[in-house]
Amino acid sequence: MEPCKSSWVFRLFTILLIFIMCSTSPSLSWSLHPLYLNSTAMHQNHTATSEFRLLNRRTLIECPNPSPFLQIDVSPDSSLSDEEYLRVTVTGVLNPSGRDWVAMISPANSNVESCPLSGLLYAQTGDLSELPLLCHYPVKAMYMNKDPDYLRCKKKQCKKYSQGKCAVTTCSGTLTFHVINIRTEVAFVLFRGGFETPCILSRSNPISFANPKKPLYGHISSKDSTGTSVNDNVFSIRRFISPKVDHLAMAQCVLVSIMRLLNMRLTWVSGDKEPQQVQYGDEKTETSEVTTFAQDEMCSSVLPSPAKDYGWHDPGYIHSAPGSLSVIKAMAEEVESNKIDSIFHIGDISYATGFLVEWDFFLHQISPVASRVSYMTAIGNHERDYIGSGSRYQLTDSGGECGIPYETYFPMPTPAKDKPWYSIEQASVHFTVMSTEHDWSVKSEQNEWMKKDMASVDRSKTPWLIFMGLTRVDLVLFGHVHNYERTCSVYQKECKAVPTKDKNGIDIYDHSNYSAPVHAVIGMAGFTLDKFPNDVESWSLSRISQFGYARGHATKEELKLEFVNSDTRKVEDSFRIIKTQPSS
Numbered sequence: 001m002e003p004c005k006s007s008w009v010f011r012l013f014t015i016l017l018i019f020i021m022c023s024t025s026p027s028l029s030w031s032l033h034p035l036y037l038n039s040t041a042m043h044q045n046h047t048a049t050s051e052f053r054l055l056n057r058r059t060l061i062e063c064p065n066p067s068p069f070l071q072i073d074v075s076p077d078s079s080l081s082d083e084e085y086l087r088v089t090v091t092g093v094l095n096p097s098g099r100d101w102v103a104m105i106s107p108a109n110s111n112v113e114s115c116p117l118s119g120l121l122y123a124q125t126g127d128l129s130e131l132p133l134l135c136h137y138p139v140k141a142m143y144m145n146k147d148p149d150y151l152r153c154k155k156k157q158c159k160k161y162s163q164g165k166c167a168v169t170t171c172s173g174t175l176t177f178h179v180i181n182i183r184t185e186v187a188f189v190l191f192r193g194g195f196e197t198p199c200i201l202s203r204s205n206p207i208s209f210a211n212p213k214k215p216l217y218g219h220i221s222s223k224d225s226t227g228t229s230v231n232d233n234v235f236s237i238r239r240f241i242s243p244k245v246d247h248l249a250m251a252q253c254v255l256v257s258i259m260r261l262l263n264m265r266l267t268w269v270s271g272d273k274e275p276q277q278v279q280y281g282d283e284k285t286e287t288s289e290v291t292t293f294a295q296d297e298m299c300s301s302v303l304p305s306p307a308k309d310y311g312w313h314d315p316g317y318i319h320s321a322p323g324s325l326s327v328i329k330a331m332a333e334e335v336e337s338n339k340i341d342s343i344f345h346i347g348d349i350s351y352a353t354g355f356l357v358e359w360d361f362f363l364h365q366i367s368p369v370a371s372r373v374s375y376m377t378a379i380g381n382h383e384r385d386y387i388g389s390g391s392r393y394q395l396t397d398s399g400g401e402c403g404i405p406y407e408t409y410f411p412m413p414t415p416a417k418d419k420p421w422y423s424i425e426q427a428s429v430h431f432t433v434m435s436t437e438h439d440w441s442v443k444s445e446q447n448e449w450m451k452k453d454m455a456s457v458d459r460s461k462t463p464w465l466i467f468m469g470l471t472r473v474d475l476v477l478f479g480h481v482h483n484y485e486r487t488c489s490v491y492q493k494e495c496k497a498v499p500t501k502d503k504n505g506i507d508i509y510d511h512s513n514y515s516a517p518v519h520a521v522i523g524m525a526g527f528t529l530d531k532f533p534n535d536v537e538s539w540s541l542s543r544i545s546q547f548g549y550a551r552g553h554a555t556k557e558e559l560k561l562e563f564v565n566s567d568t569r570k571v572e573d574s575f576r577i578i579k580t581q582p583s584s
Helices: 036-037 040-047 053-057 116-125 326-337 356-371 402-409 445-455
Strands: 006-010 069-077 083-093 102-106 140-143 157-160 165-180 186-193 197-204 215-224 234-237 239-241 252-259 262-268 279-280 285-286 287-289 316-323 342-346 374-378 422-427 431-435 464-467 475-478 485-493 494-497 508-510 518-522 540-544 548-554 559-566 573-577
Touching: 006 445, 040 356, 069 186, 069 197, 102 165, 116 234, 140 165, 140 234, 140 445, 215 356, 326 356, 326 548, 342 356, 356 402, 374 431, 431 445, 445 464, 540 573
Parallel strands: 006 342, 215 374, 342 374, 431 464, 464 475, 475 518, 508 573
Antiparallel strands: 006 548, 069 083, 083 165, 102 140, 102 186, 157 165, 186 197, 215 262, 234 252, 239 279, 262 316, 279 285, 287 316, 422 431, 485 494, 485 518, 485 540, 548 559, 559 573
């Protein structure tokens, strides 16, 4: 009889399965952590705050002598589909500047003028300089010099004639914006002065989506271990049905290989608060449960957080029925091969960190893979941590989200709200997923749950246990650090065993005589890559700083993991863990 097999892809924009802070847990406090008071650069690195996101702390001056001929035209300009590439053309520019830029704002009536009294609100970001703010965070922005003809004024128009000759010539440029259905009207604003000293020159008319209530961004997850076993049954999720209006769900059918849809969960987003239905298989249906969250639910302190204030965007209604571009493209190819059973994205999910419209863009980005196979997640610091919110680490990494958007968009088989730990079995592998952002100290609720869960594993059925350094764990997966690194069988910084080579030169760890777990850092799938230190520890066997993802395959006798370069599709590192007999 063929042994039970399972393959999976660990999907990581920046993966975080086990995040261990090198400090003691600070007590709960509403004061800002000194790390963020003293270092803007550190804040930008760990909360993904870019120069563009600092727009909200920039002085908005009045543009001197704006051109009376300025105009912004958008094509198409109405009834947008769920995904569009909008051409934004700026005309009537007298003196093109390399510091001219266009922002997309949502909703269209957002106030992007000056809010001088809000300057005190954002000290938590680490920017303590005296800078009044833009009142609302733009969704996207692009410099006009992305059009190579703009600065050279190759597209000229005569706006005024004198004695039969052109007296006033203006310039124009065109940009293309990728837009998805975010349920609200959008508009475009032309600024001058760069991101540092912006001033408004012109604003377009509002543009609306054709169907802001349409169900979108469906993604599948397992409700329990019975929903992860894969067989030859193929189900087609053909459409979503509202009690009042039929909605076409997607441009094409979503095919999923699952045991039973009743043991899987489908989650999607729409602008409709009424329950909807998913149709699958032979005319079977399931009615959705509808959830959402409000601005008042976001975490904050004395100074409002991004999620509570300038980063807020209406999330729509999330329905539930019982990532970098190169990485998602490479993973989509893996899923298309029909050899992948599930995806694990463990922590640092969207990096929205309080700028909530970015959840929509993330859900759209992962839909080619998350709508096809089970997409399992775990919470990380960029989803949960905020001062005074009950998180283990008193930092502002979530931007005030404090886990609410994450748990709403990605309902996992957890014991309760804000207890985002769970376990699930896939063929011969038992996965135990913890929350590093909640208390997991000795005798804590989570620690007791972990011990009980791991003690209950039947190693004759699931010989492989993937998680962290408790009793007889085979493989430990870390994230947070943005690169790839693999160790020997290590415990307390000491190699207890080293791998041997097979005939193909691949490292083999023999766990027939268990000594310690293998550790792997796999946080290399989207955010800026980290450099390795100059001093290499003796337990570190492989170090690679390239974008990619980890691909795993398991039988009862062998667990294999490969690091795949998402640009070249080349396997950069590979290792196997073997057992001659299942552990008891």
